[in-house]
Amino acid sequence: MARTKKSLEREVVTLRKQVRLLNDKFRTRFDFLLDEMRELGYRNKLSPEKNEANYSNLVSVIEPKKEFSDLVLKKDVEKQVRMAVKQIKNYNKMVKGYGLKRILKSNSIALNFIGQPGTGKTLTAEVIARTIGKKLFVARYSDLVDSYIGETSKNITKVFEYAKKKNAILFFDEADSIASNRTTVMNATDSENNLTRNVLLKELENFDGVVIFATNLAENIDKAFERRIHMHIMFNVPDDHERENIWKTLCRGLKIERDVDYRVLGRRYNFSGGNIRNAILNAARIALNENKKKISMDDFVKGSELVEKGSLFMNGTNYNKELRYIG
Numbered sequence: 001m002a003r004t005k006k007s008l009e010r011e012v013v014t015l016r017k018q019v020r021l022l023n024d025k026f027r028t029r030f031d032f033l034l035d036e037m038r039e040l041g042y043r044n045k046l047s048p049e050k051n052e053a054n055y056s057n058l059v060s061v062i063e064p065k066k067e068f069s070d071l072v073l074k075k076d077v078e079k080q081v082r083m084a085v086k087q088i089k090n091y092n093k094m095v096k097g098y099g100l101k102r103i104l105k106s107n108s109i110a111l112n113f114i115g116q117p118g119t120g121k122t123l124t125a126e127v128i129a130r131t132i133g134k135k136l137f138v139a140r141y142s143d144l145v146d147s148y149i150g151e152t153s154k155n156i157t158k159v160f161e162y163a164k165k166k167n168a169i170l171f172f173d174e175a176d177s178i179a180s181n182r183t184t185v186m187n188a189t190d191s192e193n194n195l196t197r198n199v200l201l202k203e204l205e206n207f208d209g210v211v212i213f214a215t216n217l218a219e220n221i222d223k224a225f226e227r228r229i230h231m232h233i234m235f236n237v238p239d240d241h242e243r244e245n246i247w248k249t250l251c252r253g254l255k256i257e258r259d260v261d262y263r264v265l266g267r268r269y270n271f272s273g274g275n276i277r278n279a280i281l282n283a284a285r286i287a288l289n290e291n292k293k294k295i296s297m298d299d300f301v302k303g304s305e306l307v308e309k310g311s312l313f314m315n316g317t318n319y320n321k322e323l324r325y326i327g
């Protein structure tokens, strides 16, 4: 029986918590031993540097490699992304040139990427990071959330500290879970959520860098974020023509037969970019299995059908009635 994404996610969250707990336990024991040694006159430095393991549990670090040429976006969407990049790169010019000093205090920018899974939000963040020469720190709600009271908001503060220290772009995936609407406090979870959101708002206000939120449920994001987010960028599900371009872009440099027709592939399969990537990987596996030198149209067709079937399994039987996308 295939496990669902949700159940896997739950397991990862539990495991992370256990690792952190273990980490804490070792740390306590270690500090205790150190104290005893000091009392016995031991002077050398034994203590590990304030351990980064604590941080790296919370974010995945991406060394950005992707460029604008790897990205297929609608013209106006790409324009917005380029505008954000331009501001970050030319902050001084913008502030001095237009006399903005009084109303713009720091080169910080907060963006909100809204769109279905697999529409290129993470990829775009990577492209921005690469273009401005910074690392990308991806923080997911499931990695930040902690069942201990107050720990989730501490994790948020830690993530901002870490990004500041390493001069990285901070990318909050599943942002609607962290920045959700205010609720009237009914129980401990509600007050915890309110605390988390307030800490996020405060950190955002003080952060002198680039923060990107990604969500497919923009309406769940608390209104208080509106003022602090400078640009909302919509990532649409690609149309026929964009899909054709995504196929082309992702197949650049691959060993393929001459019969491959991106136009047909783009029209036939109502895929997200993420689906197309998976279909290509399937096609390569099929070709490998048959010891072919190159990937053929037939392999891409079979690879795409596997993605459609996968979608069917993941979403029940209504695939044809309502197209769903997997990232």
Ligand SMILES: Nc1ncnc2c1ncn2[C@@H]1O[C@H](COP(=O)(O)OP(=O)(O)O)[C@@H](O)[C@H]1O
Residues within 6 Å of the ligand: 070, 071, 072, 073, 115, 116, 117, 118, 119, 120, 121, 122, 123, 124, 246, 249, 250, 272, 273, 274, 275, 277, 327
């Ligand atoms: N607009 C796009 N242009 C080019 N490739 C895309 C696009 N959207 C998705 N992809 C492909 O799908 C993969 C997954 O997309 P991703 O950026 O993770 O989507 P999201 O973050 O919106 O869920 C990307 O790494 C890329 O290979």
Ligand SMILES: [Mg+2]
Residues within 6 Å of the ligand: 118, 121, 122, 123, 173, 214
């Ligand atoms: Mg993503």
